[in-house]
Amino acid sequence: MRILPTLFLFLPSILAWSGSDISRRAFFQSSGAAVFLGATAPANAVGGQIRYGDESIMVQKEHGTSAxxxxxxxxxxxxxxxxxxxxxxxxxxxxxxxxxxxxxFEDTVLNAQGPITFYDSVTGKPLFVAPKNRSAEDFVKESRKHGWPSFRDDEVVWENVRVLRNSGETVSLDGTHLGHNLPDGKGNRYCINLVSIAGKPTGSV
Structure with missing residues (x-):
């Protein structure tokens, strides 16, 4: 399957939080963009193939879709x-x-001595570890290009993250909306809101 990178050139201008009816989810569904198929990754691992979830993750709880x-x-x-x-x-x-x-965000990434763990803003559970298999400069460059922090399969903590198969919505297993999977010519690209991964690790708050 060939994914055309140009399909996503207009995302930054149409998918921001606003009163518009246009959304990343609607764009994903209407464009026919495909999620790269994958299998189960080992528990507690960072990286590996995509792991899917279903709508039950995002049912209403005590505080919206979260507890x-x-x-x-x-x-x-x-x-x-x-x-x-x-x-x-x-x-x-x-x-x-x-x-x-x-x-x-950028200063933190560029000044770090290695990969940074990004935690769920609600639960403090680890969701992404980046950069992996690329430089900090490349991670920031790709994020700037697309307008949001952009992660690859190697950087996802699949124990705590799922992608909803029908929409590409990327969520935590606890119900936190993170962003969407918007694949390009390099594979899966998880376009994630920084506000969703700005938490402190569990036990430090």
């Missing part, structure tokens, strides 16, 4: 109110394209 609000002191200087809205009361929209560039 609790986002953490009170999120990392990278992200806005807590925006984070709670996108993580827990949203299936369709995203933070504005390029939002992460107004935070400390």
């Amino acid at each position: 609790a609000p986002v953490q009170s002191d999120l990392l990278y200087g992200v806005d807590k109110q925006l984070a709670d809205r996108i993580c827990n009361y949203n299936r369709r929209f995203a933070e504005l394209g390029g939002y992460f560039q107004k935070t400390s």
Whole structure:
């Protein structure tokens, strides 16, 4: 199957959180973009093939699709109110394209001595570890190109993350909306809201 990268050139301008009826989910469904097929990855592993979930993950709970609000002191200087809205009361929209560039995300990635673990803004569970098998500069460059932090299969903690097969929506197993899988010519690309992965690890909050 051939995936054309040009299919996603207009995402940053049409998929931001707004009053528009257009969303990443609607775009994904209408475009016919395909999710790369995969199998089960070992528990506790970082990386591996895509793991799918179903709509039961995102049923209504005590606080939207999650059991609790986002953490009170999120990392990278992200806005807590925006984070709670996108993580827990949203299936369709995203933070504005390029939002992460107004935070400390880039400096944190570029100044780190190795890969960074990104934690669920609600539960504090690990969701992504990046960069892996690429440089920090390449990770930031790709994220800038698409407008949102962009992760690859090698960087996903599949113990805690699932992709909904029919929509490409990428979520935590606890019901946090993270973003969408928007494959390109290199494979699966997880286009993730920074506000959804700005948590502190469980036990530190």
